[in-house]
Amino acid sequence: MNTEALMQSVTLTIVGMLVVFIFMCLLTVFLKLFIIVAFRLLPDRETAKAASVAVDFGKGGSEDEKVVAAIAAALAAGGENTK
């Protein structure tokens, strides 16, 4: 076993995971702040259509049973990964 390569791979793991977490944290903070600002600055906001199936399913409330049935149907439908 190549000890030098092993040390390099451990370094890669530590630095790699750290940078990915930092990036995702930055993106999370940015998105959170941006959404707050966007809601405040756009009182007559043009809302984006809730295009995803998941979001439509998320309404819940009194129609819970219908939602569960719809999700069950979507799960049964299958489909491919996008990539």
Added chain:
Amino acid sequence: MLHEILLFFIDGFLAVGWQQYVMYLIGIILIWLAVAKDYEPMLLLPIGFGAILVNLPYEVVWQHGEIAGVLKYLFDAGILTEIFPLLIFIGVGAMIDFGPLFQRPWVMLFGAAAHLGVFVTIIVAIMMGFDLKEAASIGIIGAADGPTSIYVTTRFAKHLMGPITVVAYSYMALVPIIQPPVVRLLTSKKERMIHMQAHDRNFPKVVSITFPIIVTILASFLVPMAAPLIGFLMFGNLIRESGVLEKLSNTAQNELSNLVTLLLGITVGASMRAGDFLQYKTLLIMGLGLIAFIVDTAGGVLFAKFINIFLKTKINPMIGACGISAFPMSSRVIQKMAFKDDPSNIILMHAVSANVSGQIASVVVGGLVLALVPILLM
């Protein structure tokens, strides 16, 4: 004369050895998996047929004497130049709806945690005797992202392109088989039954339009090597979200994506020449790919459990497993598991959010690996 005519007709049969026949069998198995089992048919069928084509007598479709064959031209033009995976990213970007992510940005952390498998696999691959560039290409299988795997392998280990691509797409199709046992092993039934509230609301359209631009800039500043990957992905998404390029968005999602996938599949299949594919390393790559997916899943779930230590209102740790890039299969699998333990438990919205974040994380991880490996080798 008769002897020469006879030789002419049996020449093709004499030109191949047992290795080529094994590759025909592998090609047929891949086609069977695509047709009969519906495992990533858009990729595995062309790859399977490409594997047969390239192992035909004299490998005419690859190279015959001095003349390059059609598949070699496609390989050089589409894979070596990295154009095929990047074009696919435009289509993928146009297919992604980041809406669920805007509802709960904090799930993006699962996208990071569920890529632990990439790096752990690199370490294991080094222990098995691969060099760092080969190990990095193998580890990227854990990104659960075909185009990123191809992109990284093109740069680091072209000779492993065939096995890595086949393994990456095969395991992506096997997510429903790989993830549930790992999740069950790491969670109790009580944890799997945790309900999560979802009060989704509409958000200003400017958010969805600005998001791809900001992500591109942020990712490229932090990891410059990720710029082509994230740039093309987010370009596709911007076309979709702009709302003024519906025709282009549809073209990216359908015609462009389908056409490039078709060419990509058969070209990747053409990299499966018997001499390159039938090696001990291929078996190792299959095992390492599995490790990558298992550790990814475990990383996401364990991170969710870790977060739960600090939370008053606990989250369902299963959604951590959705931080991989296999979208939407992973979120579907996790919702099915939630239903199994409690038919009234709906965590799909959170699962989809984590799954979408995994698509961003996979590209960033790909760029990171591309950037860090050469630095470490200096």
